[in-house]
Amino acid sequence: MTNEFDVEIIERDDRSALFVVRGLTPAFANGIRRAMVADVPTFSIDTVRFVENSSVMFDEMIGLRLGLVPLTTPLDDFEVGETVTLALDVEGPATAYSGDIETSVPEVVPADENIPIIELKENQRLEFEADAVLESGKVHAKQQGGVAVGYRHLQRIEVVGDAPEFDEQEPNILRGVIETEDGELVVTDEFDNDLTQRYPGKEVEVVDVPDTFVFDVETDGSFTVDELVLRAIESIDARAAELEEKVSV
């Protein structure tokens, strides 16, 4: 494994990214994916103290909904296991949204303000205090920072000839990113995911490019995609260093 990685970013947003990495083994690609899902910690609500809940849902059900609200996580300022206190007080008729949650630390707030927690009618009230804890996705799925993380082989399209003249062409659906014969990377959205639209009247062959993977990464809003990927790789690095140290002793 002395070959160098070659990374090409195709799409990059605050919360999602699409990039191609060359020089990866399938095992290592999967290692990165798993680290993004399970090793990067995020804040999420873990215990809730209900002062009043006269809504139609049980305390436990509201608790489950609260656990799934993504909270912004400044990973430099907190250690795993630290807690932050949040509170909410909403009186009906109104809908309690994640944006109504107040926090004791201004850096840890709900990543989205429009997640409905519960609809309250006349004379119903929801008031609670909650502790959010910083933990990794290994502990509970609600702590996952990467929520839609996947990869696939980069596929290369080779034109092998013309399609038979009177044949009706069946749609040839591909998703993600393809590499054309001259090495250009094209997102399949550009031709409606259908190869017959990009190569009309041609017969094409699809081959996997060895050791090259297209990563499609999305976060829940706790931090940016860049931070998720870098932290995941750091965690692999730290574990490898630990193994090296333990083995050499």
Place this chain on the structure above:
Amino acid sequence: MSYKCSRCKRDVELDEYGGVRCPYCGHRVLLKERARTVKEVDVE
């Protein structure tokens, strides 16, 4: 144990001798109120 009578809506205290009956109006349907203490729930 504190209950609420479903007919006259008054708070009712029950003891082990009186049976299940509202002492004010004699109604036999009593509702149990939610405790006013803070309830802690673990999110799992």
